[in-house]
Amino acid sequence: MHCMTVKGSKDGDPRRSQLLRGVLDLCLLALVAERPRYGFEIVEGLAERGMELVSEGSIYPLLARLEKAGLLDSFRRPSESGGAPRKYYRLTEAGLAELGSGRESWEAFARAVDRTLSVGITEGNRMTGGIA
Amino acid sequence: MTKDQVLDHCRTEWMFQEVPEADLADMLTELRDHLEDAARVGKSPEAVVGEDVTAFATDWATARRAPGRSALFRRLGEHAYAGAVALLAAGHLVGWTARTPVVPASFVAVALFAVVMSFTPYWRAVLRWPLWQWMGLCFAFPVVLLLLFLVGGRPMLLQVPLWGTALFVLPGALAAAVSAVRKRKR
Incomplete structure (x- = not known):
């Protein structure tokens, strides 16, 4: 699959990329749920929230899959900045439902990860490496 | 790589991958718009399609086409x-x-x-x-x-x-x- 790593403090951090890969579809649905957007606006929306993609175009295969799955719908209209009509994406009813269930899954998952990562490291473990 | 080279490369790739003409035109327009928007804010075509244009084009074509x-x-x-x-x-x-x-x-x-x-x-x-x-x-x-x-x-x-x-x-x-x-x- 085409690379969709994010820029950040550590350019191309593989963990960050893996994490994003798992939730990028939800992020796209969320941005489009806010208001219909075209591709470049979606990338800008991600960047404003700290998820700057190394290859911005990697959203297009994903948008195509979401549209094919009936979660997104597209239409053409002139952009707010003027110029030729752009292809805007908007959420369908199925997309809204998917976004709702995706949010719940993510929140439950994030809580579980938080609980796990916030476990303190005992002095003994730090000295010996901790794992037998 | 220039914007036109990227578009040519993708067009060729999609033609050979038998993407239907209407879809191909739609994808090219969408990509051209994005490349132009990116250029306006000082980004290179590579920032849009990555280093491997073929991989980018193939991914998109696969997502659009998915032959049965x-x-x-x-x-x-x-x-x-x-x-x-x-x-x-x-x-x-x-x-x-x-x-x-x-x-x-x-x-x-x-x-x-x-x-x-x-x-x-x-x-x-x-x-x-x-x-x-x-x-x-x-x-x-x-x-x-x-x-x-x-x-x-x-x-x-x-x-x-x-x-x-x-x-x-x-x-x-x-x-x-x-x-x-x-x-x-x-």
């Missing part, structure tokens, strides 16, 4: 038909004869041709090959055919007369003509 099993069988059938037509025509032309023999190797050659053409991104690969690979292909292809017909050249199963070949070509030619007329009307 029926499309694969149709493609296999088309390639087998084209291969059989080419083999019969070559038999008449090379032997300069009105009757061309069909031997077991003929079926193997047609099947091989259909499988290779259907399951490999042949055009993309061939068009970007360096010279030495082209020369390798030019040498290997006749050698494979020669070996095939040396091993499977007997017994002769049937002889196809020239009118038989013409009759065999007719449905394909009609289908191609109908398709061309429809395309022109659209």
